[in-house]
Amino acid sequence: MVSKLNTPGQRYMYRIRNLPLTLIHPPKGLAPLELGKLWRYRDLLYLFVWRDIKVRYKQTFVGTAWALLQPLIACLVLTLFFGKLARISSGEVPYPIFAYTALVPWTYFVNALTHSSNSLIFNSTIITRVYFPRLIIPISAVATGLLDFAIALLILFGLMVFYGIIPTPALLTLPFFMLMSLATALGFGLWLAVLNVEYRDIKFILPFLTQIWLFATPVAYPSNLVPEKWRIIYGLNPMAGVVDGFRWAILGTNPPHIPLLIASITVVTILLIGGLFFFRYKEDTFADVV
Amino acid sequence: MGNIAIRTVNLGKLFYLNQKKRGKLRETLEEKIRLSLKHLFTALSPDAKKNEKKHPFANKHIWALKNVSFEVKHGEAVGILGHNGAGKSVLLKILSQVTKPTEGYAEIHGRVGAMLEVGTGFHPELTGRENIYLSGAILGMTRREIKTKFDEIVEFSEIGDLLDMPIKYYSSGMQGRLAFAVAVHLEPEILLIDEVLAIEDISFKEKCLSKLKEIVREGRTVLFVSHNMDSLKTLCNRAILLERGKIVFDGDIKKAISKYLSGNPDAKL
Numbered sequence: 001m002v003s004k005l006n007t008p009g010q011r012y013m014y015r016i017r018n019l020p021l022t023l024i025h026p027p028k029g030l031a032p033l034e035l036g037k038l039w040r041y042r043d044l045l046y047l048f049v050w051r052d053i054k055v056r057y058k059q060t061f062v063g064t065a066w067a068l069l070q071p072l073i074a075c076l077v078l079t080l081f082f083g084k085l086a087r088i089s090s091g092e093v094p095y096p097i098f099a100y101t102a103l104v105p106w107t108y109f110v111n112a113l114t115h116s117s118n119s120l121i122f123n124s125t126i127i128t129r130v131y132f133p134r135l136i137i138p139i140s141a142v143a144t145g146l147l148d149f150a151i152a153l154l155i156l157f158g159l160m161v162f163y164g165i166i167p168t169p170a171l172l173t174l175p176f177f178m179l180m181s182l183a184t185a186l187g188f189g190l191w192l193a194v195l196n197v198e199y200r201d202i203k204f205i206l207p208f209l210t211q212i213w214l215f216a217t218p219v220a221y222p223s224n225l226v227p228e229k230w231r232i233i234y235g236l237n238p239m240a241g242v243v244d245g246f247r248w249a250i251l252g253t254n255p256p257h258i259p260l261l262i263a264s265i266t267v268v269t270i271l272l273i274g275g276l277f278f279f280r281y282k283e284d285t286f287a288d289v290v
Numbered sequence: 291m292g293n294i295a296i297r298t299v300n301l302g303k304l305f306y307l308n309q310k311k312r313g314k315l316r317e318t319l320e321e322k323i324r325l326s327l328k329h330l331f332t333a334l335s336p337d338a339k340k341n342e343k344k345h346p347f348a349n350k351h352i353w354a355l356k357n358v359s360f361e362v363k364h365g366e367a368v369g370i371l372g373h374n375g376a377g378k379s380v381l382l383k384i385l386s387q388v389t390k391p392t393e394g395y396a397e398i399h400g401r402v403g404a405m406l407e408v409g410t411g412f413h414p415e416l417t418g419r420e421n422i423y424l425s426g427a428i429l430g431m432t433r434r435e436i437k438t439k440f441d442e443i444v445e446f447s448e449i450g451d452l453l454d455m456p457i458k459y460y461s462s463g464m465q466g467r468l469a470f471a472v473a474v475h476l477e478p479e480i481l482l483i484d485e486v487l488a489i490e491d492i493s494f495k496e497k498c499l500s501k502l503k504e505i506v507r508e509g510r511t512v513l514f515v516s517h518n519m520d521s522l523k524t525l526c527n528r529a530i531l532l533e534r535g536k537i538v539f540d541g542d543i544k545k546a547i548s549k550y551l552s553g554n555p556d557a558k559l
Contacts, residue, residue: 019399019400019401019479020400020401021398021399022387022397022398022399022402023395023396023397023398024385024387024390024391024395024397025390025391025395025396026390026391026394043432043433044427044428047423047424047428047433051420051424054415054416054420055413055416059415125410125411126410126411127388128388129388129406129407130386130388130404130406130410130411130428130429130430131386131387132428132430284389284390287383287388287389288305288389
């Protein structure tokens with residue numbers, strides 16, 4: 001068998017087959033992100049997303065309808081308590097669509113954050129046995145939620161028709177705010193997923209965190225309830241920027257407060273890039289620790 | 291030297307045993323209390339000193355691999371022998387990049403496919419068909435590769451009509467067959483195989499062995515971990531014997547096996 005490579009011609013064949021050389025060495029601190037590698041593993045990313053979508057509603061009674069029910073029920077509750085009882089002002093738009101518009105990105109965010117934070121643990125058997133860029137796991141967790149997001153968005157368009165809301169040119173910014181909610185979920189999700197590998201406390205912290213977070217986000221109330229001078233600090237919660245952006249894009253009412261939006265975008269960018277590096281830095285230890 | 295497939299130089303892997311227990315913070319505390327109680331008992335027993343030495347967690351860390359250096363040429367089939375805990379699986383995990391070494395390095399020329407545990411990535415709620423795609427992708431195949439090999443895989447696995455049933459309804463033997471069928475159709479130049487022949491079904495086992503022989507005959511490089519001496523003998527000419535993380539023998543398979551069988555630590559107890 002070895003003699004296969006003995007003549008120059010065969011060596012040449014060997015070289016043009018261009019076998020990749022892999023060097024395996026101890027971890028050396030900060031690793032490059034190797035985003036190109038992610039691209040080579042895109043089939044796996046696709047299959048993880050597809051698996052999670054297929055499996056998500058298996059053995060449930062209403063199935064995919066959960067994608068509709070989650071934001072709709074939340075909308076009903078908010079309308080009842082905040083719209084009717086507390087009489088929170090929703091400006092010139094009816095309260096239900098005011099709340100639902102915010103709930104579409106919010107529900108996506110909470111689900112995507114929860115799934116990505118738990119994703120490394122759920123896939124621990126694969127992590128300890130097969131090599132692939134681990135970033136695929138939280139990314140696929142965040143991407144899986146996009147289907148539910150799209151379904152909830154369709155209902156939103158339906159509600160717009162129902163309430164006679166005419167889209168403004170601001171609607172064109174919607175993809176940007178969608179992307180921003182994805183980036184927020186991934187940014188936080190990367191950090192929490194890595195921490196979750198070592199400290200399962202994260203699993204218990206998450207439900208609290210998202211509950212408290214809901215109050216810090218202008219879902220049930222408009223962000224102009226927050227005094228103007230506090231808006232930048234308020235914007236440090238990136239979901240504040242996302243939700244304000246969504247309302248503006250869909251309802252065409254108040255444009256987002258610019259300092260608030262800039263604060264949100266800055267936080268998301270720092271968190272996401274930092275999270276990617278933190279993840280890569282810790283990636284080598286996952287198989288030993290998880 | 292263009293014909294080296296794998297070269298490892300002073301590969302070492304350190305595991306911390308007394309490391310603060312991962313997981314919940316409370317567990318860390320509980321673990322501490324339990325360990326100190328244990329220490330108390332060992333100290334009270336008459337041959338305390340002896341016990342302390344033998345206590346497996348007395349050392350703070352353990353080298354699962356230490357100074358492991360070897361070369362494997364393209365087209366070689368090498369068996370890896372050793373008792374439980376000798377470091378065989380850790381070695382394969384390092385070579386397949388699942389875990390990183392603590393020291394030393396390894397060079398690998400060519401793509402690596404690893405069959406470290408059959409059925410990795412199978413999802414019980416998905417059908418056999420879906421799981422072939424999923425598991426194939428996890429093992430490093432592209433969707434196109436799987437598509438072209440799909441019929442072959444199904445035929446090899448002998449699952450027939452059950453293909454479109456969720457595999458949670460399969461028997462464990464059937465799941466094993468399907469998993470093996472996927473893994474054995476991997477294309478890379480270097481294959482790392484860990485104990486995948488732990489299949490009960492004898493006729494299927496024969497089939498797997500002959501498929502593996504075919505892979506070796508094709509000139510691909512195979513590292514093969516097994517406790518089954520017969521399959522090792524039929525597949526490999528050379529073996530590396532590991533003991534407590536170190537290479538104690540590297541050479542002819544028959545010598546390696548006899549050395550392995552004579553050095554059985556269980557016999558001493």
